Amino acid sequence: MLKNYIKIAWRNIVNKKLYSAINIIGLTVGLAVGLLILLWVQDETSYDKFNTKVDRIYKVNASIGTGASKQVWGGTPAPVAFHAAKEVPGVEAAVRVVGDMDYSKFRYKDKLLRRTATMKFVDDAFFTVFDYKLLKGDPKKPFPTDQSIILSVTEAKKYFGDTDPMGKVLRGDDKDPYTVSGVMADMPANSSIQADYLFSINVRKKQYNGKGMWKAMDEDWGDYWADTYLLLKANASPIAIADKLTRIHMSLQKGIKPTDGVFQLQPLADIHLYNPDLTSAGAEIVKIFSIVALLILLIACINYVNLSTARSVLRSKEVSVRKIIGAERKHLFFQFVFETALCFLIALVLAFGIIYAIMPLYNHIANKEMHFDLFSTSVWKVIGITTIITLAASSIYPAILLSSFKPIDALRSRASGVGSGNFRKVLVVCQFAFSIGLIIGTLVINRQLHYIQTTQVGYDRDHVFTVNLYNNMYPHQDAVKAELLRHREITGVAVGDNIVNGDSSTGDTDWDGKPATASMVIHPFSIDQDFIKVFKVKLIAGSNFTGEKSDTSHYILNETAIKEAGIKNPIGKRFKLWQRNGIIIGVVKDFHFASLKQVIEPAIFSYAEKSGQLFVKTTGKNAAAAINLVKQYHVQYNHGDPPFEYNFLDDDFNNLYKTEQSTSMLFSIFAGIAIFISCLGLFGLATYTAQVKVKEIGIRKVLGASVLNITTMLSKDFLLLIVISLLIASPIAWYAMDKWLESYVYRISVNWITIALAGVGAILIALITISFQSIKAALANPVKSLRSE
């Protein structure tokens, strides 16, 4: 029986080349794209789940303020872990993962390598809490001394080649010695924590010893700089533990408001997709892409179902004959399921080929390192689920329909009405509604991205590039600035923090008239007296820094800071940032120093005579000459170590929207593919319609119908379906995209032009698709078609 199924299925595929090609191409593209998207979704949702104790690991987040001014941070003060491990019964272990190290290069004997990878300080429990593989070394005591270092395999290979790195000494910046006490496997790409060099937290503790202006590391509750992870005991309550930590904090930091420094625990499995304040940090996109994958697979399935059922009338004689000579319904049902399965198998193999071929490009666009490994069980999970569901969706209805023909009806040619018409129309409407929805989505996303990238952000970043001054050039920055300004290509030079992305913030603020219950988190920027001029930040009150010594006690705030602090007539008022009291000398108009997804927050400019980062504004006409000039100074002072690097602020700005850009590009591609598969199906249906109406077309032509008449007759029903699709898809897509836009503080609104564009686009594409077959049918010689009848 099976052999017979295979034989007939294969011969049907070979004999009906056009239909088979349409079916297989549609399924192949649908499966390939559906699988690619689902692999992306699987990758996004797999973050940190390689940890066997993932269900018990939590990250501690901290909030400051209440209501609308409440801010939640992913960092905590360092003492949280210290006290959690010692005093909180539900905590089995606590690990801090903190900031980068200053070393820019490491030396092993005569091999000096510039550091390009990330460094982290961690507690000893790091390898027992997490599942990062320590290939060499003791996971229970990874740092035998404070001068121990653990390297990833990749980094270890760079320094030591194939020799054993254990016990060998690396010198940070050619001075501090660190002995290799472990080699770990490279951290998985789906790990939220990424590092290639690990140091003991004790190194940081020594630097942060309480002898300077800061308290000792385990006593300083004012600095939210450590990522703190807790391994809870089984059945421990995360809420109770967070409360206990907050209580410890309140009891140990005198004078703190009960709303500042409140802790919450966030499951490790959630931190990749959700921000500390539990808003989406990608979960939304994962949901949207899952839906897109489902829609594309559905569109491909609908194609198959439509073409199979449309062709059912052509198979009715075969079905009838089989029934008459003894086939039961189950035989025929399985025969047709098997035919679909064979089509799927061919499509799946082709889809694998496509996936393999475009994986590098896909990874590039998606900014990921996914692998399509057919030996991976997780890949097969995606393939298995996708294939079984789509196979079931595509095969069952046509199989039921085809096996249900009454043999005598089919032989008398009365089967043409079976399953035809309305159901197929509904499916075409669904298919095009999905496609139009995706087109509207693409248009809205692209418009929003364009809006973000072109909107006035309150400063001028055009033709500005930045370079790091490094140690040797740092003391000479005044001279460098003066020299650079002598050149015509350069219109301004400043030093300071990067204005594009003000990601540091502090709640350590005070001002005249500050209410006892008030707190304000502010974004500090250290700048020189030229910074405001170079970036054309608008001063709306007071004055700029002058470069005098007195500027060290001067502050310039943005409008939001003044408003939130509630300072009236701010010029000349006292303001305290960290430990430094000063007076407000100016107020600048609000500017966007973060993604336009975020509302403008309080910002403060403090004066710094010198800074590590140099900003050079060029005329735009000869930027290369300006870059060369800066390079000459870099070579002069830093002697080529490190190599000269620069980047334009436009690139930094675009990097803020990297996720949106890749999402937008992927969305555009998926929408294009959805419409392509839909049109493939429409083409098949149009071909079929032209075939079954061949006699009608012949008669109409004999009676005097023109090519236009015939084309209109064949096209109008399809076009009506597309219009219905548009009417259904528009309000749904409008609503969905409006919801999506809500995540942006500064956003466009969905409008009728977008909907109209999507509609006109879909109708035009559909018209072109249908016209080909319609015109061909209309041009056919009626004598032939009537004779064949």
Added chain:
Amino acid sequence: MIKITDLQKYYRTEEVETIALNKLSIEVKEGEFVAIMGPSGCGKSTLLNILGLLDDPDGGSYLFNSIEVADFNERKRADLRKHNIGFVFQSFNLIDELTVFENVELPLIYTGVPASERVGRVEKVLDKMQIMHRRNHYPQQLSGGQQQRVAVARAVVNNPKLILADEPTGNLDSSNGNEVMELLTDLNEQGTTIIMVTHSEHDARYSHRIIRLLDGQTVMENIMI
């Protein structure tokens, strides 16, 4: 073998009800060769379809080997059909995607005959129908006569007790038509009951008895000598 009593069949549309069989009663004994004749629309094909369990009667009784089959469900009908009845149609109704051998083999597959046994049985019947040399050809590569031989081969491969033939020579020239009628006669002589619908007096003369229908009723029966 077959006994129908007061068999009725109507075709209804929204406005018109047509009586295809009007309380028709017929009996066919095992081993008989019966021809059914009559003008177009007299109900002969309807009768053949009901006898072949391809259509339901609207009233009356149908005994097949003394078992009432008029109210059989689809599954029981299929079962009875595949073990007892073979069909030969005017338009051959071969499956275009299958070769001659595969077309003839198909009924054996559905009745669950093992593959090893199938080959021998199919070859035997192809040999008997003298189309063995065409076993690997597809229907569209054969002449009309050859196609009808294949159809007859397919109808008899399961050794049915009854063959229902609906104008078996209608699409054939006289020479090929005669050959097919000879085949049916041979089968009947070997014990197979045959009921044949035909417009051709010439073909009807091959039968033992002619039943003439008009407006769904028997108007005459001729015994052939």
